[in-house]
Amino acid sequence: MSETPVPGFSTLAVHAGAKPDPATGARATPIYQTTSFVFDDVDHAASLFGLQAFGNIYTRITNPTTAVLEERVAALEGGTAALGVASGHAAEFLTFHALLTPGDEFVASTKLYGGSINQFNHSYKNFGWTPKWADPDDLSSFEAAIGPRTKAIFIESIANPGGVIVDIEAIAKIAKRARVPLIVDNTLATPYLMKPIDYGADIVVHSATKFLGGHGNSLGGVVVDGGTFDWLADKRYPMLSEPRPEYNGMVLGETFGNFAFAIALRVLGLRDLGPALSPFNAFMILTGVETLPLRMQKHSDNALAIAEHLSNHPAVKWVSYPGLPGDRYHQLAKKYCPKGAGAVFTFGLTGGYDAGLALVKNLKLFSHLANVGDTRSLVIHPASTTHKQLSDAQKVTAGAGPDVVRVSIGIEDAADLIADLDQALAAS
Ligand SMILES: Cc1ncc(COP(=O)(O)O)c(C=O)c1O
Numbered sequence: 001m002s003e004t005p006v007p008g009f010s011t012l013a014v015h016a017g018a019k020p021d022p023a024t025g026a027r028a029t030p031i032y033q034t035t036s037f038v039f040d041d042v043d044h045a046a047s048l049f050g051l052q053a054f055g056n057i058y059t060r061i062t063n064p065t066t067a068v069l070e071e072r073v074a075a076l077e078g079g080t081a082a083l084g085v086a087s088g089h090a091a092e093f094l095t096f097h098a099l100l101t102p103g104d105e106f107v108a109s110t111k112l113y114g115g116s117i118n119q120f121n122h123s124y125k126n127f128g129w130t131p132k133w134a135d136p137d138d139l140s141s142f143e144a145a146i147g148p149r150t151k152a153i154f155i156e157s158i159a160n161p162g163g164v165i166v167d168i169e170a171i172a173k174i175a176k177r178a179r180v181p182l183i184v185d186n187t188l189a190t191p192y193l194m195k196p197i198d199y200g201a202d203i204v205v206h207s208a209t210k211f212l213g214g215h216g217n218s219l220g221g222v223v224v225d226g227g228t229f230d231w232l233a234d235k236r237y238p239m240l241s242e243p244r245p246e247y248n249g250m251v252l253g254e255t256f257g258n259f260a261f262a263i264a265l266r267v268l269g270l271r272d273l274g275p276a277l278s279p280f281n282a283f284m285i286l287t288g289v290e291t292l293p294l295r296m297q298k299h300s301d302n303a304l305a306i307a308e309h310l311s312n313h314p315a316v317k318w319v320s321y322p323g324l325p326g327d328r329y330h331q332l333a334k335k336y337c338p339k340g341a342g343a344v345f346t347f348g349l350t351g352g353y354d355a356g357l358a359l360v361k362n363l364k365l366f367s368h369l370a371n372v373g374d375t376r377s378l379v380i381h382p383a384s385t386t387h388k389q390l391s392d393a394q395k396v397t398a399g400a401g402p403d404v405v406r407v408s409i410g411i412e413d414a415a416d417l418i419a420d421l422d423q424a425l426a427a428s
Contacts, residue, residue, distance in 0.1 A: 009076065009192065010293045017071025018286075031283045032064045051247055051255070051267060059279065061271050066282040072289055073212065073222045076191040077204050080227030081262035083270065084220060084282055088187060088207025089119060090275035091221030092154075094265050095183055095205055097273065098239050099151045102128030106152040107145040109136045109166065110397050111159035113207075114387040116185070117398060120154075135397075136166040139174065146178045151236065153180060157196055157336070158188040160372065161382055161406040162399025163320045163345035165332040172200025179236070181229045187211070188344050188372070192296040193337045202229040203261065210373025211343070214288040214295050218281040223265055227258035239264050295375070295411055300340025302417065303409040309418050310347050315355070315425045317403065321345040343409045344372045346382075346399060351428065353402040356381040358428030360405070365412065365420040372408035377417055379407050 007015070018029050037056035039045035047053040056062050066084040074082035085091050100106065108120055108131045120131040132145040136155060153175045155166050168184060175182035181202035186194065190211045196204050206212055208220035231240035231253035240253035240260055247267070256263045270276060300323070307321035322333035323341035333341045349355040359379070360368045366379040370386055380386060382400035395401055409417065 012072070012075045013192075013292050014290050016075035017068040029065055029068045029283065029286060031279050032059075033279050034063075035059050051250060051263075060274055060276045061266060063276075063279050063282065065279040065286070066277050069208075069277075069282045069286045069289070070222070072286065073191075073206070073208075074224055076195075076289070076292075077186070077224045078191075078195050078197045078226075079204065079224035081259035082222050082224045083262050083265045084208070084222055084277040084285075085270065086221065086275040086277050087219045088185075088205070088209055088221040089115065091205040091207070091223045092116060092119065092185070094269040094273065094275070095203055095223055096124065096129060096152070097127075097269050098261065098264050099181065099237060100127070100129045101238065103149060104128070104151045105130045105132050105147060105149045106154055107132050107134050107142055107150055108153075109134060109155040109159065111136055111162060111164045111166070111399065112154075112156055112185070113160040113187075114382065114390060114398060114400065116154075116156075117394070118389055136164065136171070139167065139170050142171055142174045146174075146180075150178060150180055152183055153178075154183045154185070156185040156188065157194055158322070158342050158344070159399070160188055160344060161346050161386070161404070163322050163327075163329070163341065164399065165322045165329040165336055165341070167332055168196050168199040168201060168336065175202070176200070179233065188342050189337060190292060190296055192293050193300065193339055193342055197224070197226040197228065199336070200228075202226045207373075208285045209371070211296060211299070212289055212292065212373075213281075213285040214292065214373060214375065215284075216371060216374035216376065218284040220277050220281050220285045223262070225259050225262035225265075229261070231260055239268060244268075296342075297340060298411040299343035299409055302411065302414045303343045303345060303407075304340065305414040306407070306409055306417055306421070307345055307347075310421065313422075313425060315350055315428070317348040317350045319345065319347040320399070321347075344406065345409075346404050346406045348401070348403040349405060349428075351403075353383065355428050356403060356405050357384065359424050362424035362427040363420055364424075365416060366407065366424075372406075374408065375411050377407065377410035377412060377420075379405065382406050 184196035204224040243249040322329035387400035
């Protein structure tokens with residue numbers, strides 16, 4: 001008997017999780033813009049509330065439009081289940097909320113989006129959660145940062161803003177030895193360029209605001225459960241291993257097996273903390289995901305052409321793009337992202353801080369704003385904007401020194417983007 005072939009990435013990007021609407025036959029996934037869902041009868045209502053049956057109660061917890069997005073991203077990342085939430089930061093927060101109790105620690109890469117560094121350093125302190133920082137260029141710093149209260153390791157696959165490729169497989173081994181889950185923020189790579197679960201990650205988070213949605217029009221976040229971590233191995237993760245009083249003593253890790261983490265985030269995190277994704281945004285992001293493979297290839301091809309051009313420009317001191325053969329992360333890029341190294345990278349101007357400000361002022365086709373992962377090309381000077389709150393030393397560590405410009409290359413014609421950069425560099 002022939003086996004059903006596993007669909008390819010582009011097929012999953014268009015079809016996973018979706019079918020014609022059973023009520024109307026609508027081919028595109030409808031926007032179920034409703035807060036709540038009518039129960040079949042009283043027994044149905046009771047079984048939904050007791051987690052004995054899967055179904056919709058209230059859009060803060062589940063919604064059919066969001067469910068298609070969740071199933072699709074889980075399929076693309078190779079996970080067992082996923083959760084759509086209001087933003088990338090909400091995805092990170094719900095993930096840590098399920099893993100950490102007051103007094104716990106987690107190890108975080110120093111090469112992260114500046115907003116994540118802030119979130120971890122300041123807001124998370126209010127919950128009694130402490131980040132211990134480690135440098136992905138020095139793997140021994142991850143080992144050194146692990147202590148008895150460490151409950152997770154957090155890294156970005158391609159780090160924002162510097163074009164750093166992190167050795168996920170090596171860090172996954174460290175996480176396994178420490179018996180903690182490895183969380184990978186895969187926002188800049190997307191599963192088209194790299195699938196962290198294949199290299200040993202246990203949880204993947206996304207700011208879907210970026211390349212998954214891809215058009216700069218909707219905020220969203222996704223958490224993917226890799227289904228790989230044994231939550232019952234010891235008592236370190238009580239949300240999954242202890243009886244839950246609100247569900248008649250149910251132990252989520254026992255009842256839901258390899259998708260228990262996603263369930264815990266939904267029935268405890270989303271239910272109680274509330275950062276639900278709006279069905280309209282789920283629809284917009286889902287529509288974006290359908291063209292993810294086409295866009296990511298074009299983003300990466302354009303970025304490589306522009307990085308090559310800038311690396312030969314006299315006003316540019318250095319370019320940090322792992323797709324360039326001379327780049328320090330090129331070997332890691334060849335291993336982890338053979339199709340391309342993504343759209344986001346940084347370069348340094350010989351003219352320093354002032355030249356950075358002048359460049360963003362003179363660009364015409366590039367938009368000066370604080371986002372990445374749009375069809376349009378975007379530019380920002382991190383030291384005066386996204387990373388402004390960090391100390392000078394933290395700025396440099398995070399790859400956001402005074403001379404640094406970050407670009408997110410769009411899907412326009414590369415020749416037009418190069419011409420725009422050339423005229424702005426000449427003017428600055
Ligand atoms: C890598 C990364 N992770 C997380 C976030 C936070 O996502 P959001 O803005 O959707 O909350 C961002 C935002 O820029 C990001 O670049």
